[in-house]
């Protein structure tokens with residue numbers, strides 16, 4: 189039997205000696221058997237509810253701007269795949285996504301051109317005009333700082349939950365690496381009939397994230413829109429939980445843990461006609477673009493057994509997902525597959541900055 193709802197993980201429990209054991213068991217179950225969970229009581233270790241309201245306000249103001257202000261920061265102007273993407277420009281699972289978004293990140297200078305090309309997945313942001321949105325950059329900067337802190341706390345807990353020392357996953361991260369985030373607006377699907385909907389309303393198509401973990405703040409939540417595929421191929425809607433973040437395992441964590449943690453497939457179905465649209469703010473916990481894995485960590489036989497028993501139960505999981513470049517850190521550094529997936533998703537940007545690499549990617553998918 190696969191899961192039919194997402195587990196709720198209460199972060200407070202990790203810091204109380206009476207509940208810590210329970211917390212670790214619940215987190216291990218979520219990482220291995222589901223690949224997704226709903227995180228509550230995170231505020232002392234990350235953004236407060238006030239910070240989240242603040243970021244939501246900035247997101248609403250950004251999307252409400254006249255088109256030309258958004259086009260000034262269009263991703264096509266960034267060799268680092270940062271900036272604004274209009275509805276219909278991104279491709280997932282072979283089809284166009286019905287969402288509008290801006291990709292943002294920890295502010296870093298452009299990497300040297302002498303480095304291997306995949307280093308260009310990091311670089312400076314394109315900031316919207318500060319005279320028009322004066323509080324945007326400070327709010328984003330603060331949000332990234334607080335989410336980074338939360339994600340660092342979580343990586344120590346994840347390590348312990350799967351039987352490693354607290355610092356057991358730290359070598360995959362570096363001090364000044366670039367964490368990523370997005371503001372994403374999913375317009376109401378007014379122009380489509382309900383009959384078309386099952387096939388047509390792709391907010392974002394089925395995919396696995398190319399991250400360590402992803403933390404999603406559903407600022408304007410539409411029930412049933414965010415869906416997770418269980419291991420029998422059934423779509424499970426994420427249920428509303430006040431003051432929560434939805435957290436999922438990405439392919440880098442799956443790879444680093446030799447498949448123990450599961451990078452679960454998910455998608456967003458466009459919000460129903462008349463629902464007013466959905467606003468989501470995912471934070472992507474990336475790893476060091478240079479991270480290699482010479483040798484896998486020594487996992488205990490008990491944890492490896494959990495993985496193997498789970499894998500025996502996978503039946504039609506993965507049927508709905510199109511081609512993605514999967515990381516293999518024993519062969520190529522982490523940034524390599526991230527770069528290729530960015531090219532695949534944002535082909536207009538790649539055409540401008542990396543035309544040769546785009547041809548290679550298109551030949552592989």
Ligand SMILES: O=C(O)CCC(=O)C(=O)O
Pocket residue numbers: 372392397404414454455456468469470
């Ligand atoms: O919009 C969301 O809540 C999730 C989006 C997502 O899965 C992604 O951008 O990777």
Ligand SMILES: [Fe+2]
Pocket residue numbers: 395396397402454
């Ligand atoms: Fe995702």
